[in-house]
Amino acid sequence: MVKEFFYPKTIAVIGATADSKKFGNAVTVNLLENEQLESELFPINPKSTEILGLKSYASILEVEKEVDLAIVLVPSKAVPIVVDQCIEKNVKRIIIVSAGFGEINEEGKKLEQAMTSKALKKDIRIIGPNCVGIMNVDTGMNASFILSPPKGNVSMVTQSGSFGAACLYEMQDQGLGFSKFANLGNMSDINLTDLLGFYLEDANSEVVCIYLENVIDGRKFYEILKKVANKKPTIILKGGRTAYGASAAASHTGSIATDYSSLKAAIKQSGATLCENLNDYVAAIKAFSFLPLPAGNRVGILTNSGGSAVLFSDNAEEFGLKMAEFSTDFIDKITPHVIPLVKKVNPLDLIAGANGESYYQVTKAMLDDPNIDIVVPCAVIPTFLEMTLDEHYLGVIKAWNETGRKKPIIPIFMSGELVDKTKEIAEKELAPVFLSPREAAFAVKVLIERKKKIQK
Amino acid sequence: MVKEFFYPKTIAVIGATADSKKFGNAVTVNLLENEQLESELFPINPKSTEILGLKSYASILEVEKEVDLAIVLVPSKAVPIVVDQCIEKNVKRIIIVSAGFGEINEEGKKLEQAMTSKALKKDIRIIGPNCVGIMNVDTGMNASFILSPPKGNVSMVTQSGSFGAACLYEMQDQGLGFSKFANLGNMSDINLTDLLGFYLEDANSEVVCIYLENVIDGRKFYEILKKVANKKPTIILKGGRTAYGASAAASHTGSIATDYSSLKAAIKQSGATLCENLNDYVAAIKAFSFLPLPAGNRVGILTNSGGSAVLFSDNAEEFGLKMAEFSTDFIDKITPHVIPLVKKVNPLDLIAGANGESYYQVTKAMLDDPNIDIVVPCAVIPTFLEMTLDEHYLGVIKAWNETGRKKPIIPIFMSGELVDKTKEIAEKELAPVFLSPREAAFAVKVLIERKKKIQK
Numbered sequence: 087m088v089k090e091f092f093y094p095k096t097i098a099v100i101g102a103t104a105d106s107k108k109f110g111n112a113v114t115v116n117l118l119e120n121e122q123l124e125s126e127l128f129p130i131n132p133k134s135t136e137i138l139g140l141k142s143y144a145s146i147l148e149v150e151k152e153v154d155l156a157i158v159l160v161p162s163k164a165v166p167i168v169v170d171q172c173i174e175k176n177v178k179r180i181i182i183v184s185a186g187f188g189e190i191n192e193e194g195k196k197l198e199q200a201m202t203s204k205a206l207k208k209d210i211r212i213i214g215p216n217c218v219g220i221m222n223v224d225t226g227m228n229a230s231f232i233l234s235p236p237k238g239n240v241s242m243v244t245q246s247g248s249f250g251a252a253c254l255y256e257m258q259d260q261g262l263g264f265s266k267f268a269n270l271g272n273m274s275d276i277n278l279t280d281l282l283g284f285y286l287e288d289a290n291s292e293v294v295c296i297y298l299e300n301v302i303d304g305r306k307f308y309e310i311l312k313k314v315a316n317k318k319p320t321i322i323l324k325g326g327r328t329a330y331g332a333s334a335a336a337s338h339t340g341s342i343a344t345d346y347s348s349l350k351a352a353i354k355q356s357g358a359t360l361c362e363n364l365n366d367y368v369a370a371i372k373a374f375s376f377l378p379l380p381a382g383n384r385v386g387i388l389t390n391s392g393g394s395a396v397l398f399s400d401n402a403e404e405f406g407l408k409m410a411e412f413s414t415d416f417i418d419k420i421t422p423h424v425i426p427l428v429k430k431v432n433p434l435d436l437i438a439g440a441n442g443e444s445y446y447q448v449t450k451a452m453l454d455d456p457n458i459d460i461v462v463p464c465a466v467i468p469t470f471l472e473m474t475l476d477e478h479y480l481g482v483i484k485a486w487n488e489t490g491r492k493k494p495i496i497p498i499f500m501s502g503e504l505v506d507k508t509k510e511i512a513e514k515e516l517a518p519v520f521l522s523p524r525e526a527a528f529a530v531k532v533l534i535e536r537k538k539k540i541q542k
Numbered sequence: 543m544v545k546e547f548f549y550p551k552t553i554a555v556i557g558a559t560a561d562s563k564k565f566g567n568a569v570t571v572n573l574l575e576n577e578q579l580e581s582e583l584f585p586i587n588p589k590s591t592e593i594l595g596l597k598s599y600a601s602i603l604e605v606e607k608e609v610d611l612a613i614v615l616v617p618s619k620a621v622p623i624v625v626d627q628c629i630e631k632n633v634k635r636i637i638i639v640s641a642g643f644g645e646i647n648e649e650g651k652k653l654e655q656a657m658t659s660k661a662l663k664k665d666i667r668i669i670g671p672n673c674v675g676i677m678n679v680d681t682g683m684n685a686s687f688i689l690s691p692p693k694g695n696v697s698m699v700t701q702s703g704s705f706g707a708a709c710l711y712e713m714q715d716q717g718l719g720f721s722k723f724a725n726l727g728n729m730s731d732i733n734l735t736d737l738l739g740f741y742l743e744d745a746n747s748e749v750v751c752i753y754l755e756n757v758i759d760g761r762k763f764y765e766i767l768k769k770v771a772n773k774k775p776t777i778i779l780k781g782g783r784t785a786y787g788a789s790a791a792a793s794h795t796g797s798i799a800t801d802y803s804s805l806k807a808a809i810k811q812s813g814a815t816l817c818e819n820l821n822d823y824v825a826a827i828k829a830f831s832f833l834p835l836p837a838g839n840r841v842g843i844l845t846n847s848g849g850s851a852v853l854f855s856d857n858a859e860e861f862g863l864k865m866a867e868f869s870t871d872f873i874d875k876i877t878p879h880v881i882p883l884v885k886k887v888n889p890l891d892l893i894a895g896a897n898g899e900s901y902y903q904v905t906k907a908m909l910d911d912p913n914i915d916i917v918v919p920c921a922v923i924p925t926f927l928e929m930t931l932d933e934h935y936l937g938v939i940k941a942w943n944e945t946g947r948k949k950p951i952i953p954i955f956m957s958g959e960l961v962d963k964t965k966e967i968a969e970k971e972l973a974p975v976f977l978s979p980r981e982a983a984f985a986v987k988v989l990i991e992r993k994k995k996i997q998k
Contacts, residue, residue: 096835109895114927184882185893218894221571231894231926246849248894252956261959297849325849330865331856334848334889363980364853364956365821393702393753393781402786427642433790437641437876438674438704439565468707469689471570491586500708500716502821506575524819 092222094154101159102129107425110159112231123224155179162186182214188272200276217271218247238263241291243281245299261513265290274436280311293374295321299335315357319374325365367524370532372381376518377494377535384410386458387433390440391466395433401527423447442477450485467501481510498526543739548678550610554827557615558585566615568687578682616641633852638670644728654730674703674726679720687912694719697747700753717969720744737765749830755791771813775830779823825981826988832974833950840866842914843889847922851889857983861922866914879903898933906941923957935964954982
């Protein structure tokens with residue numbers, strides 16, 4: 087049902103335009119931009135015969151071929167008319183980007199309900215209105231007015247379009263790639279539950295993330311969430327937890343807020359990972375996108391900066407993690423690779439002069455050690471002793487690759503812009519970088535929680 | 543007492559070298575690099591007669607002039623000898639960067655205590671050993687082996703050298719500038735309390751920040767902290783709050799941890815701002831470095847992204863902030879500058895199409911409004927409708943500048959790399975950008991708390 091939205095052979099953009107001051111332009115440009123996209127495009131605009139090099143049609147009824155997906159970007163007043171035309175043309179899937187419906191007032195709500203009922207009678211399904219659109223990054227289809235991220239294994243559904251865009255861009259900046267994206271707007275027809283049903287079955291959607299504000303049918307949502315979370319890591323960022331937040335959410339989506347405490351319990355019960363802020367959300371998604379689950383909960387830490395490991399250790403205790411104990415075997419193994427001043431305790435502080443080779447050797451020893459389940463290499467980027475800005479991270483990744491990426495690594499690299507080079511390598515290597523001790527500890531916590539869930 | 547460390551006319555670097563594989567090179571290069579620095583430099587190295595273009599001396603005793611500050615970078619075994627020479631030469635201030643003393647074992651502790659007693663008898667003061675050094679950014683003196691940040695009003699003292707470096711770089715990346723920096727290492731003589739005494743009196747140190755692991759003389763620390771916090775915003779990031787963290791801290795500094803709950807109470811009582819993670823720490827410092835204190839606690843929010851404002855509102859409630867109510871005057875004023883779809887409630891969701899001009903007008907109206915004390919402009923960077931990546935932030939700053947920067951603004955700009963342009967402008971304008979709703983709400987909270995403290 088939802089899948090057809092993501093794999094259309096033919097797409098009509100109703101309200102397409104060469105005028106870059108309009109949303110209809112942004113969507114058309116986004117669809118045209120990716121040369122990989124095989125779908126045929128039909129711009130629809132009564133005032134044009136050609137748009138951005140494509141033949142343009144006065145109405146969708148003039149398109150000779152069957153249209154699988156129509157994206158509607160005309161002013162709200164004209165939306166019912168073009169939706170009627172889509173129904174007449176038997177376009178099975180319609181995305182209404184245009185705003186000005188249920189999120190505005192009761193009249194708007196009735197209007198969108200009327201369109202939806204009409205469409206449903208003909209088995210035509212609608213996403214929106216009031217949304218930024220959807221993307222199938224796998225096929226190169228960007229049917230939205232925001233920028234497409236690189237390919238990857240994460241699929242997102244968001245109840246706030248622009249905030250969803252911000253999340254995409256933040257995650258892209260941290261090396262994450264995507265498979266599918268959807269913003270559902272007012273959910274007059276297709277809702278969160280429907281979307282999750284699709285992600286459940288979609289093989290490329292290996293990690294599912296949700297920005298959630300409110301749930302309409304709690305029981306159905308819980309059932310599908312349980313299924314998805316059982317099969318794939320599923321991460322939820324919940325907005326509107328408080329009275330202020332819920333009131334803000336009601337204002338921009340036009341829906342009534344869900345009681346947070348019961349929802350929180352339900353999400354926990356479902357096995358999904360609940361986050362309450364953007365940093366935790368991105369950290370959890372990074373962990374699940376890039377890392378295997380740990381065999382146990384024993385954490386080994388190496389660092390060139392005492393304070394970084396201290397802060398991580400604080401968070402580790404707060405999140406209930408367990409410090410690994412170093413065996414004499416392990417200590418013997420690392421001794422040749424660290425200076426004599428180094429105390430062989432966990433966290434292992436290699437001191438500021440430790441280089442990439444030392445990081446490689448110690449990370450490898452930890453990855454090989456049967457008493458350590460999760461390896462946390464912390465580093466402040468050194469600017470002295472002829473060390474390069476990336477050698478520590480390169481050492482960590484080399485060790486991880488050589489050990490077949492069997493254990494999770496949680497590299498914490500801090501130093502502002504000096505970390506840019508490390509982030510570049512991480513992106514290329516499909517490996518994570520965590521930018522603060524807290525988010526790193528949160529990532530470890532969610533990996534361990536998921537491991538426990540799966541073992542049940 | 544401490545001031546003399548930061549304003550030497552003559553500086554000797556003992557262990558200076560042209561060999562860039564050594565810390566003695568990093569410090570010499572850092573001192574030479576800033577052309578603004580007026581202090582005369584004397585490299586000391588028995589194996590050289592010239593280092594990096596400067597005449598080099600075999601020992602400090604050969605320097606003809608008086609030496610105000612000596613920085614010691616020789617191997618630990620040689621440290622007592624060169625310190626003896628410094629005492630003979632009557633060098634009044636010594637920074638021992640070299641490690642291998644009290645942080646290693648009891649013997650090391652005795653050794654550093656012996657050096658310190660000898661020096662103190664001659665009224666000679668020591669910073670270190672086992673530290674990264676100090677900086678006076680105002681005068682261009684970087685007497686450390688890490689990179690110097692740009693000038694500004696923040697002064698930092700950190701109990702972890704490398705982590706202090708990471709903090710500096712993170713803060714620099716977020717537009718902050720510095721006046722003084724100090725890492726005290728093992729604090730065999732000069733301790734945190736001494737340093738704070740200097741920052742208390744130093745006019746350019748307008749905002750004081752501390753990375754704290756343990757406190758030796760709790761009473762004295764509390765007394766000085768109270769004085770500093772009374773005069774200037776004082777922000778503390780505490781590492782080693784938990785058993786794991788405290789154990790990690792004891793390992794790298796060689797000191798015993800302070801009980802956190804009583805310390806927490808004391809810090810709160812002193813009026814300083816306590817943070818428990820890096821994001822909060824940087825957010826608080828940004829707030830105090832760039833912003834005036836608010837007259838009251840009523841927050842007005844504008845946004846182009848519903849979800850961003852929802853998350854901020856959640857945090858606002860969690861942190862006890864208060865949403866401003868919009869007056870009819872205010873609504874009349876903004877109505878011409880927003881599209882009809884916009885609901886005139888707080889948070890004010892201007893919807894994705896809102897441009898820089900709209901941000902300018904609405905921010906200005908909020909800054910002018912007597913019912914709003916703090917203005918929070920949220921934005922997801924748009925990539926459509928011919929909008930530029932920076933126009934929203936430029937609009938906000940224009941409004942802030944035109945109203946004389948009298949009220950605090952808390953701009954939340956999210957979108958990964960798309961925010962880079964905004965960050966550049968912020969740096970140039972000496973204005974803040976907050977990168978997530980949570981840190982922004984924390985910033986508002988600490989500003990309100992300080993206002994309340996000052997009113998008492």
